[in-house]
Amino acid sequence: MxxxxxxxxxxxxxxxxxxxxxxxxxxxxxxxxxxxxxxxxxxxxxxxxxxxxxxxxxxxxxxxxxxxWNGTMQLANGKSIHHGNRLQHLIAEKGLNKSKLAERLNMSRRTMYNVFEKETFSPDELDRVARGLDMTPEAFLNPGTTQETRQTDSEEMMVLREKYYKILEEHNQLLKNYTALKDDVLKMKKELATLRKGKAKRG
CATH class of the missing domain: 1.10.260.40 (lambda repressor-like DNA-binding domains)
Known part of the structure; x- marks a missing residue:
């Protein structure tokens, strides 16, 4: 004991x-x-x-x-670990695109920047971020250690992942197109209503 x-x-x-x-x-x-x-x-x-x-x-x-333990997460050298700063460091270290990473984490860039400010992630956030970075939560929390990163995806998984990202991009584009069409329809309705009013006055 x-x-x-x-x-x-x-x-x-x-x-x-x-x-x-x-x-x-x-x-x-x-x-x-x-x-x-x-x-x-x-x-x-x-x-x-x-x-x-x-x-x-x-x-x-x-x-x-x-x-x-004195109230903060610490490295072996006594320095505190700020989870948000750690994430930013890893993004820079891996040369990742923040927009692409935000998509992988299923969050907006604005939300991701809010995450950068967090001193401590929740378990769900930690697992989500680690998955997005292709590493284990333990490796994220212990910089400089020999923690194993997640195993490289098989070719099949890589293909599926690429298909997923492509579908996600197409989905986002369709949403944009739908919004644009919706705006056009509303505009046409207003113009039609205006024409009808003008015609009624002339009648």
Whole structure:
């Protein structure tokens, strides 16, 4: 058992989950146990080393960072990790097009820029961003580590992905065309109404 007279392990875990905006029920699902068992661990003052390592892997920190936690995510060198800044750094590092990435993340550019301002992503946002970058959430949270990136898609998956993006682009174009046609119809209706009024006055 890991125990410290200065640290209540369960309370520390609860604090980290709260600050990383991970709901207890979501943590329980990621850990593969019930909500009741999650609360059991949060009430316990001590924790088995194997559980500590497992929980840290789930929430994306090291056991050492767990022990030294002071309210912010930190790298081994003590520097804080800002999730939004990390995302921007990876975009620049990978030479990604922000518009294309926004499409892959199924969000507008405006929303993506709002994401850049976030200090901590929710579990859903983290997984979504990691998928868009073709990497694991753990690799996103641990820069400079040897975390494995997601396996390269098979040729079939690559083809399907390209087809999806093409269909998405065509869909967006159709929406634009529909909006333009709708505006034209409204304009024609107004012009027709004006002509009818003019004709009625002359009659």
């Amino acid at each position: 890991m125990q410290s007279s200065l640290i209540h392990m369960g309370q520390r875990l609860k604090q980290i989950l709260k600050q990383k905006k991970i709901k207890i029920i979501d943590f329980a699902k990621m850990a593969g146990f019930t909500n009741q068992i999650a609360h059991y661990h949060l009430r316990n003052g001590d924790m088995k080393r194997v559980n500590l390592e497992r929980f840290c892997e789930i929430i994306g920190i090291t056991p050492d960072e767990f022990i030294r």
